[in-house]
Amino acid sequence: MAVFVDLNISHTVDxxxxxxxxxxxxxxGYSTVAINHVVDLQQKKQEIGKPKCVSELFDQFPxxxxxxxxxxxxxxxxxxxxxxxxxxxxxxFKSYDVVAVFPKTEKLFHAACMSFDVDIICIAVTExxxxxxxxxxxxxxxxxxxxxxxxxxxxxxxxxxxxYTISNSLSLMETCKGKNVIVSSGAEKPLELRxxxxxxxxxxxxxxxxxxAKAAVSTNCRAVLLHGETxxxxxxxxxxxxxxxxxxxxxxxxxxxVLKRARTxxx
Amino acid sequence: MVRFKSRYxxxxxxVSDQSSLQLLDDRAVFTxxxxxxxxxxxxxxxALCSVSFAVKYxxxxxxxxxxxxxxxxxxxxxxxxxxxxxxxxxxxxxxxxFNCLYVGGTIRTCQKFLIRYNIQQLHRMLPHCHNxxxxxxxxxxxxxxxxxxxxxxEEEDE
Numbered sequence: 001m002a003v004f005v006d007l008n009i010s011h012t013v014d015x016x017x018x019x020x021x022x023x024x025x026x027x028x029g030y031s032t033v034a035i036n037h038v039v040d041l042q043q044k045k046q047e048i049g050k051p052k053c054v055s056e057l058f059d060q061f062p063x064x065x066x067x068x069x070x071x072x073x074x075x076x077x078x079x080x081x082x083x084x085x086x087x088x089x090x091x092x093f094k095s096y097d098v099v100a101v102f103p104k105t106e107k108l109f110h111a112a113c114m115s116f117d118v119d120i121i122c123i124a125v126t127e128x129x130x131x132x133x134x135x136x137x138x139x140x141x142x143x144x145x146x147x148x149x150x151x152x153x154x155x156x157x158x159x160x161x162x163x164y165t166i167s168n169s170l171s172l173m174e175t176c177k178g179k180n181v182i183v184s185s186g187a188e189k190p191l192e193l194r195x196x197x198x199x200x201x202x203x204x205x206x207x208x209x210x211x212x213a214k215a216a217v218s219t220n221c222r223a224v225l226l227h228g229e230t231x232x233x234x235x236x237x238x239x240x241x242x243x244x245x246x247x248x249x250x251x252x253x254x255x256x257x258v259l260k261r262a263r264t265x266x267x
Numbered sequence: 268m269v270r271f272k273s274r275y276x277x278x279x280x281x282v283s284d285q286s287s288l289q290l291l292d293d294r295a296v297f298t299x300x301x302x303x304x305x306x307x308x309x310x311x312x313x314a315l316c317s318v319s320f321a322v323k324y325x326x327x328x329x330x331x332x333x334x335x336x337x338x339x340x341x342x343x344x345x346x347x348x349x350x351x352x353x354x355x356x357x358x359x360x361x362x363x364x365f366n367c368l369y370v371g372g373t374i375r376t377c378q379k380f381l382i383r384y385n386i387q388q389l390h391r392m393l394p395h396c397h398n399x400x401x402x403x404x405x406x407x408x409x410x411x412x413x414x415x416x417x418x419x420x421e422e423e424d425e
Binding site (some may be wrong): 020023027028063066110152156157158159161190191192193194195197198199202204205 | 342365387
């Protein structure tokens with residue numbers, strides 16, 4: 001049995017509801033979920049705050065259906081960008097496990113695919129896609145290991161959204177041929193979540209083949225998480241951590257430039 | 268003799284409030300699912316699915332539903348299930364979600380899976396018991412019920 005992941009659970013201030021959603025996700029069989037913090041960079045004075053520690057959410061995380069392990073909760077940041085100058089990789093990114101970008105224009109989509117240091121590129125599902133997906137940026141994204149995300153909750157809620165979701169995802173599948181696609185929820189209520197096998201089947205409507213649809217909720221999501229982990233580490237090889245003891249801080253400072261050097265060399 | 272091959276979808280109804288499951292009956296599920304197929308796949312899909320489509324079983328306590336469909340078109344039915352957000356019965360709306368647990372070729376395999384699944388659920392829930400008395404209560408309740416009478420009914424169904 002595969003490990004299922006849902007990388008998009010909307011963050012709400014309401015702690016009770018968030019707990020409810022995560023419990024439902026565990027019941028449905030998701031092993032890992034990511035809480036999504038959306039930041040719209042177009043609006044002024046939007047700060048990328050540090051995410052709340054997930055361990056505050058539960059005393060004891062619910063056990064996943066069919067497994068004996070508790071559910072894993074991660075933090076995810078989604079940046080809505082409409083101008084290229086808005087996207088600036090900052091230190092705050094490092095406190096999130098996964099970083100996604102939602103490009104509004106074709107130029108930004110190209111830039112997101114080719115150069116932005118992100119894990120996920122969101123595809124519009126609530127409106128008609130304002131541009132066509134061109135082959136070169138999509139292929140570039142696939143080569144870099146960046147994934148495209150389709151969220152299904154708007155499709156469940158409303159009939160017109162369903163049309164947009166299906167038509168946009170079909171036009172994406174024409175270019176990417178089912179590779180590097182993940183399907184996630186974007187749920188705000190517990191009843192909006194669907195089981196992983198249902199989603200794998202729903203992928204057929206989105207133009208994915210059977211194998212790709214199942215990969216979209218399991219293996220591809222795992223690849224996203226690993227890609228996100230490489231941001232915190234130097235190419236996934238070296239990982240530096242801050243020690244709690246004050247004496248260890250000096251050593252930490254010495255180590256930091258080494259990490260930087262390793263990164264720049266690799267780039 | 269060649270029989271018509273069917274697929275049985277073993278689904279679980281997820282609701283926020285367990286007591287609202289009592290409002291549902293076979294007909295409500297039937298019309299709800301048929302409406303969803305109609306909305307998702309249009310007249311053509313609804314026609315394909317309506318061949319031998321039936322709600323075989325509905326347990327109002329646990330929210331388990333068996334749906335039957337022809338083998339050739341069960342994917343059309345299945346892909347419409349996620350779009351159900353509520354079911355209606357006698358003017359009362361019950362917000363719910365279908366979670367497909369198993370797809371089987373016969374009712375018998377579905378039943379086997381369901382028993383295994385329910386045992387799993389029991390193991391999942393037992394740690395939530397607060398004290399030893401509750402745990403004993405559950406054990407007594409499990410030992411009290413017998414499958415004999417249920418099995419007889421199932422055999423008659425098949």
